[in-house]
Amino acid sequence: MSISVKICGITSADAIDAAVSAGAAYGGLVFHPQSPRFVALEQARGLADRMRGKLKIVALIADMDDAGIETLVKSVRPDFLQLHGSETAKRTAEIRARFGLPVIKALPVAEHADLDAVSEYENVADMLMFDARPPKGAQRAGGHGAAFDWKILEGRSFSKPWFLAGGLNPDNAARAIALSGAKQVDVSSGVESAPGVKDNARIAAFIHATKATVSV
Numbered sequence: 001m002s003i004s005v006k007i008c009g010i011t012s013a014d015a016i017d018a019a020v021s022a023g024a025a026y027g028g029l030v031f032h033p034q035s036p037r038f039v040a041l042e043q044a045r046g047l048a049d050r051m052r053g054k055l056k057i058v059a060l061i062a063d064m065d066d067a068g069i070e071t072l073v074k075s076v077r078p079d080f081l082q083l084h085g086s087e088t089a090k091r092t093a094e095i096r097a098r099f100g101l102p103v104i105k106a107l108p109v110a111e112h113a114d115l116d117a118v119s120e121y122e123n124v125a126d127m128l129m130f131d132a133r134p135p136k137g138a139q140r141a142g143g144h145g146a147a148f149d150w151k152i153l154e155g156r157s158f159s160k161p162w163f164l165a166g167g168l169n170p171d172n173a174a175r176a177i178a179l180s181g182a183k184q185v186d187v188s189s190g191v192e193s194a195p196g197v198k199d200n201a202r203i204a205a206f207i208h209a210t211k212a213t214v215s216v
Contacts, residue, residue, distance in 0.1 A: 003177060003210040006058065006163060007203060009037030009188040013050055015198035020054045022207040027055035028082065028186070031072060032062045036196035037188065041075045048076045058082050058104065066098065073099050080104055082129070093124035102126035106165070108133035109148045115156065122159045129186060132166030147172070150179040170205035174212040185210060 007019040008028030019027055029044050030037040039047065048057050059078035061069065062085030069081070082104040083092055096103045105125040107117060110133040121128060130153060132146040147167025164182035169190030177185065189195065191202040 003182070004184040005207050005210055006184065006186040007055075007188075007191065007198070008058070008060065008165075008186050009035070009192075009196065010047060010051075010198065011037055011039055011043075011196055012198065013047070014200060015203065016047060016050050016055065018198070018200035018203045020051075022204040024055060024203070024207060025184075026058050026080075026186075027051045028058040028060055028188070029076065029078070030060045031064065032060065032084070041072065044072075044076050048078065052077075056080060060084050063087060069095065069099060073101065080126075082106060083125075084129075084131075089120040089124050092121060096124065096126070104129055104163070106131050109152060109166075111149075112152055115152065118158060125160060127184075128158060128160055128162040129165050130162060131186075147176075150176050153180040153182070155181070168206070170202055170209045173206055173209040177210060 004025040006026035006028055007024045009030050010016055010027050016027060029039050029047060032038060051057050057078040058080040059072055059076055060082040078101065081095060081099065081101050083095065084106040092103060092105050103125050104127045105121045106129040107121065108114065109130045118128065132148040161184060163184040163186045164176060164180050165186035168176055168185055168187045173185065187206055191198055191206050193199040
């Protein structure tokens with residue numbers, strides 16, 4: 001089974017080159033000001049230009065208004081918008097229709113009941129992302145290095161492609177894939193040497209690990 005990998009929170013040309021060299025499919029740029037991986041538009045435009053044609057460019061936003069999204073889309077020209085805030089299914093559909101870009105909707109997961117919301121979003125998003133529910137009091141939805149019980153997804157099927165995210169790293173990626181059945185995975189802090197600083201060796205190790213098979 002071939003696993004598609006998204007390296008999220010890219011802030012440097014070196015990280016892009018490492019992701020491309022290792023075989024990543026997606027590169028994520030974070031536009032949440034409270035994230036250590038936040039990139040301003042001018043920097044993001046340069047990074048996106050370096051990714052273009054090599055990685056699918058994903059712009060991560062959280063509860064951004066239309067004016068902000070419009071400016072981002074015109075400047076960065078991403079391939080996908082990743083909605084990582086509290087966007088409702090209605091808002092997700094509005095963003096997709098208004099900006100004409102495929103949308104990835106991230107959903108926080110901590111227990112089986114959290115998957116009840118999936119049916120709302122399957123009809124309006126192009127892809128889903130299951131991420132660990134953030135700690136209480138957190139200022140942002142993702143990038144905390146926390147995982148959830150991957151068995152929650154075991155045997156589940158959804159009408160849209162989906163990513164597994166949250167707490168993934170080179171040491172647990174193969175097991176996470178085996179337990180959840182994920183065909184796409186998203187990693188950020190798990191391939192960093194410090195918050196917001198990607199580590200080329202860890203990027204390579206993570207993608208190598210996704211190709212491994214484990215028994216569970």
